[in-house]
Amino acid sequence: MAIGEICCRDLVFVSREDTVTLAAQLMRQRHVGSLIVVDDRAGRSIPAGIITDRDIVVAVVALGLDPDVIPVGDIMGRELFCVRNDAGIAETAELMRLKGVRRLPVIDNAGELVGVVASDELMSLLADEMSALATMVSRAPRDETETRKRMS
Numbered sequence: 001m002a003i004g005e006i007c008c009r010d011l012v013f014v015s016r017e018d019t020v021t022l023a024a025q026l027m028r029q030r031h032v033g034s035l036i037v038v039d040d041r042a043g044r045s046i047p048a049g050i051i052t053d054r055d056i057v058v059a060v061v062a063l064g065l066d067p068d069v070i071p072v073g074d075i076m077g078r079e080l081f082c083v084r085n086d087a088g089i090a091e092t093a094e095l096m097r098l099k100g101v102r103r104l105p106v107i108d109n110a111g112e113l114v115g116v117v118a119s120d121e122l123m124s125l126l127a128d129e130m131s132a133l134a135t136m137v138s139r140a141p142r143d144e145t146e147t148r149k150r151m152s
Contacts, residue, residue: 001088001089002085002086002087002088003083003084003085003086003087003088003089003091003092003106003117004084004085004086004087004106004114004115006089006117006121006125007085007106007114007115007116007117007121008115008116008117008118008121009114009115011036011113011115011116012026012027012030012032012035012036013035013036013037013038013045013113014026014035014036014037014038014051014072015037015038015039015040015072015073016037016039016048016049016071016072016073016076017071017072017073018071018072019067019068019069019070019071019072020051020056020060020067020068020070020071020072020075021067021068022072023035023051023056023072024053024056024067027053033052033053033054034050034051034052034053034103035050035051035072036049036050036105036113036116037049037050037051037072037073037076038113044110044111044112045112045113046111046112046113047080047082047105047107047111047113048073048076048080049073049076049077049078049080050076050077050080050103050105051072051075051076051077052077055075055076055077056075059075060075080105081095081099081101081104082104082105082106082107082111083095083104083105083106083107083117084106084107084108084109085106085107085108085114085115089122089125089126092104092117092122093119093122093126096119096122101119102118102119102120103116103117103118103119104116104117
């Protein structure tokens with residue numbers, strides 16, 4: 001299964017020029033802890049960074065700075081890792097593990113933002129898959145017994 005099939009496509013993002021206040025308001029309204037920062041290139045939203053609620057607290061609130069005048073681009077995380085929408089789940093999980101990130105923007109072949117995948121979503125999906133496998137394994141002896149009874 002491709003990560004593009006399970007990623008969240010209900011996107012909330014900001015541009016580098018948007019204020020930290022706007023970012024915080026969007027986070028509150030949409031009940032999210034991070035936003036993808038995008039650059040507009042020829043009408044395409046290209047991921048440029050990420051800003052988290054922790055970034056806002058540590059870089060602005062704790063220092064007593066004015067969030068109304070600070071652009072998101074000044075405090076966003078600079079190192080951004082993305083995953084293509086055709087990447088597999090295992091590949092995505094491995095990238096998250098190697099880079100130590102909990103969220104990855106999902107991009108199409110042109111580099112445009114199409115979704116976001118969070119480690120929580122991957123864990124939930126994998127837990128469901130493991131549960132289904134465990135159910136199948138635990139049913140196997142019973143199914144075999146019933147099959148043998150029908151055959152005799």
